[in-house]
Amino acid sequence: MDFGLSEEQRRIRERAAEFADREVAPNAARLDREDRVPFETLEKLAEMGFVGLCVPEEYGGAGADFVSYCLMLEELSRADAGVGVTLAVHTSAGTMPILEYGTEEQKARWVPDLAAGRKIGCFALTEPTTGSDAAAIRTKAERVEGGYRITGHKQWITNGRIAGTAIVFARAEGGNTEGPTAFIVSTDADGVSFGKHAKKMGVISATTDDLLLDDVFVPEEDLLGEEGKGLKVALGTLDPGRIGIAAQATGIAEAAFRYATAYAAERETFGKPIAEHQAIAFKLAEMQTKIKAARLLTLKAAWAKDKGMRVTEAGARAKLFASRTANEVAYDALQTLGGYGYMKDESPVERYYRDARVTEIYEGTSEIQKLVVSRGILREYEESLEAPGGVPQGRSVVG
Ligand SMILES: Cc1cc2nc3c(=O)[nH]c(=O)nc-3n(C[C@H](O)[C@H](O)[C@H](O)COP(=O)(O)OP(=O)(O)OC[C@H]3O[C@@H](n4cnc5c(N)ncnc54)[C@H](O)[C@@H]3O)c2cc1C
Numbered sequence: 001m002d003f004g005l006s007e008e009q010r011r012i013r014e015r016a017a018e019f020a021d022r023e024v025a026p027n028a029a030r031l032d033r034e035d036r037v038p039f040e041t042l043e044k045l046a047e048m049g050f051v052g053l054c055v056p057e058e059y060g061g062a063g064a065d066f067v068s069y070c071l072m073l074e075e076l077s078r079a080d081a082g083v084g085v086t087l088a089v090h091t092s093a094g095t096m097p098i099l100e101y102g103t104e105e106q107k108a109r110w111v112p113d114l115a116a117g118r119k120i121g122c123f124a125l126t127e128p129t130t131g132s133d134a135a136a137i138r139t140k141a142e143r144v145e146g147g148y149r150i151t152g153h154k155q156w157i158t159n160g161r162i163a164g165t166a167i168v169f170a171r172a173e174g175g176n177t178e179g180p181t182a183f184i185v186s187t188d189a190d191g192v193s194f195g196k197h198a199k200k201m202g203v204i205s206a207t208t209d210d211l212l213l214d215d216v217f218v219p220e221e222d223l224l225g226e227e228g229k230g231l232k233v234a235l236g237t238l239d240p241g242r243i244g245i246a247a248q249a250t251g252i253a254e255a256a257f258r259y260a261t262a263y264a265a266e267r268e269t270f271g272k273p274i275a276e277h278q279a280i281a282f283k284l285a286e287m288q289t290k291i292k293a294a295r296l297l298t299l300k301a302a303w304a305k306d307k308g309m310r311v312t313e314a315g316a317r318a319k320l321f322a323s324r325t326a327n328e329v330a331y332d333a334l335q336t337l338g339g340y341g342y343m344k345d346e347s348p349v350e351r352y353y354r355d356a357r358v359t360e361i362y363e364g365t366s367e368i369q370k371l372v373v374s375r376g377i378l379r380e381y382e383e384s385l386e387a388p389g390g391v392p393q394g395r396s397v398v399g
Contacts, residue, residue, distance in 0.1 A: 005071070012053070012068040016075035019048065024079035031082065031205035032351055037162055038205055041083060042117065045076075051087065052115025055095060060112035066240065070247040070302040074295070077251030081355035082205030084251060085362075088244040089158040089206075090114070093363075094121015097167050097237045098184060101225040110165060110184055119164030124154035124185075124211050125234055132368050134169070134234055137180055139213065141170035147219040148172065150183065153195070153212055158362070160209030161194040163187055167237070168213065169230050176228025184222045191216035202354035235312075240305050241363050242315040246298040246322035249359040250291060253326040256333035256352040257287045263337055263347075280336055287329045294322035313376035320369035323359035330356040 005013065024041060031038055045051050054069040055061020069091065077084030095114040098106055113119040130136040139152020150170050157166070164187055172181040185192065195210030225233045261284055264275035274280045301314035330353040334341035341349045360366045 005067075008064065009068050009071060012064060013071040013075060015048065016050070016072040017078075019044070019050075020075045020079035024076060024083055028080035028082075028205070029348060029351065031080065035199070035204050037086070037207050038080075038083060039162075042086065042120075045083075045087065046117025051090065051117035052095070054091065055099065055111060055115040059099065059107055060115035065302075066243070066305045067299055067302045070243060070298055073244055073247040074251040074254070074298075077248040078255040079251075080205055081248055081252050081352075082203040084248040085203050085245070086120075086159060086206045088241070088248055089123060090121045092241040092244045093123035093237055094159065094163065094165065094167060096240065097123075097182070097224060097233055100236060101182070101233050102184070103221075105221065106184065106224070114165065120159050120162050122157050122159040122163035122166045122211070123237065124157050124160075124166045124168045126155050126157070127153055128155050132365060135179055135231060137169055137171060139168070139170040141172045141181055141183065141218070143172065143174045144217070147217060147222070148183070150185070150191075150213045150216045150218055153210065155210050156198055156208050157211045158206055158208055160211050161197065161207055166192075166211060167224065167233075168211075168218075169234060170213075172227050176226070178228040180230035180234070181227045182224040182230035182233040183218050184224050185213070185216065185218055187211075189216050189218070200358070202351070202356070202358055238363055239310075239312050239315045242319040242369070243298060243301045243305065243311065245359055245363045246294065246301070246315070246318035249319070249322040249326035249356065250294045250298055252352050252356050252359070253287070253291045253294065253322070253329040256326075256330045256349055256356075257284070257291055259347060259349055259352075260284065260287070260333035260336040263340075274336070283332045283336055287332055290325040290329060294318075294325040297321050313373055316364070316369040316372035316376075319359075319363065320366055320373065323356075323366060326356035326359050 023044060027038060049062035050072055052061035053064045053072055054066050057063035073084050073088055095111060098110050114121050125134055127137050141148040141150045152170060166185045166187055168183045168185045169180040191214040193212045195212045198208040200208060264280050264284060265273055267274050297318040301311050301318040304314050305311045333349050334353050337347055337349055340346045344350050
């Protein structure tokens with residue numbers, strides 16, 4: 001067992017941390033206030049190779065592993081969780097499904113622009129009437145000569161109005177209707193427009209918009225995977241995507257913890273720093289312990305992804321724990337600051353508290369993560385009954 005990072009992983013983390021502190025953190029409060037996407041930051045991240053960090057070099061990416069990608073996401077999210085999720089959705093939800101499920105022709109045509117940041121990607125599954133229940137989407141893809149015509153309303157799409165391409169899920173009519181079908185859609189196509197821009201509680205520097213599709217022609221060659229098998233694409237995309245959100249949540253928690261620690265060491269009440277009151281000292285101890293556990297779950301899941309292992313449960317566990325940790329740590333950090341924590345202009349902790357909240361909602365709510373994990377537990381149990389002797393093995397489900 002080796003918990004050390006490779007030379008390259010350490011180098012990527014250091015570059016990300018340095019950039020996050022120098023370029024991202026100083027702008028975070030202003031972007032949060034102004035509800036603005038930091039295009040200049042995204043351009044610089046593209047120049048650094050961070051926009052296509054874990055995309056193979058043959059498709060224009062930096063060819064780093066998934067562990068490195070998670071280390072980068074944690075560092076950027078520590079500075080601005082909106083920048084973190086912009087990159088997370090662009091990479092794991094907007095680019096990786098093409099690498100995972102696309103044909104060679106699709107990879108060559110779409111991925112290099114995404115890897116270089118010339119185009120931003122988004123992932124359009126959710127609709128006004130359905131989120132968790134992905135199979136219940138209503139967007140239609142009518143079969144026509146040479147392709148499909150898609151009509152529907154996608155809601156709360158991260159990167160929506162800044163995206164050049166969208167992975168769109170629709171119900172194919174007249175063909176295989178057993179489940180949704182995935183398509184790669186250019187946002188330049190006739191009939192694509194952006195509706196409402198969501199006014200959110202947190203991660204405000206990431207734009208979240210409705211994507212409207214009105215009789216959009218999508219050629220046959222832009223079908224992603226097989227008709228009727230889009231749920232496989234969606235769930236297969238979300239498995240590693242959740243590891244990225246776990247990294248984002250860990251970054252938010254780390255930021256809140258660091259701020260609270262510095263504050264507790266300096267602020268005095270009753271003749272000593274509040275960090276020397278046991279109630280505050282114990283909060284810091286709990287915060288740090290939970291963050292380290294969240295990071296381990298996250299990096300272990302990322303490592304498993306790099307090894308080509310199935311990460312459905314590992315990703316769900318990492319996201320479940322890291323997102324809860326982000327919320328608990330932000331809560332305790334705010335409490336550590338007292339009234340100063342509650343004020344918008346006195347510290348960033350109020351923003352961390354708001355940013356943490358959504359990590360329990362997007363890319364599958366915490367309830368959905370528990371469904372995934374509990375199904376895995378039962379499957380393991382049943383498999384252990386089928387093992388020689390038919391006795392439950394009591395094996396660990398971790399891994
Ligand atoms: C800021 C933001 C950005 C987003 N970005 C994107 C994006 O880029 N692309 C995209 O497609 N979507 C995106 N979403 C949508 C997000 O993925 C959904 O909000 C999420 O999946 C939950 O769906 P819902 O909001 O419809 O809640 P619902 O599915 O209606 O669930 C409501 C509540 O019921 C619970 N629940 C539902 N089913 C079960 C069950 N079987 N068992 C137990 N509890 C259950 C849920 O956990 C939740 O608490 C985004 C959302 C937000 C807030």
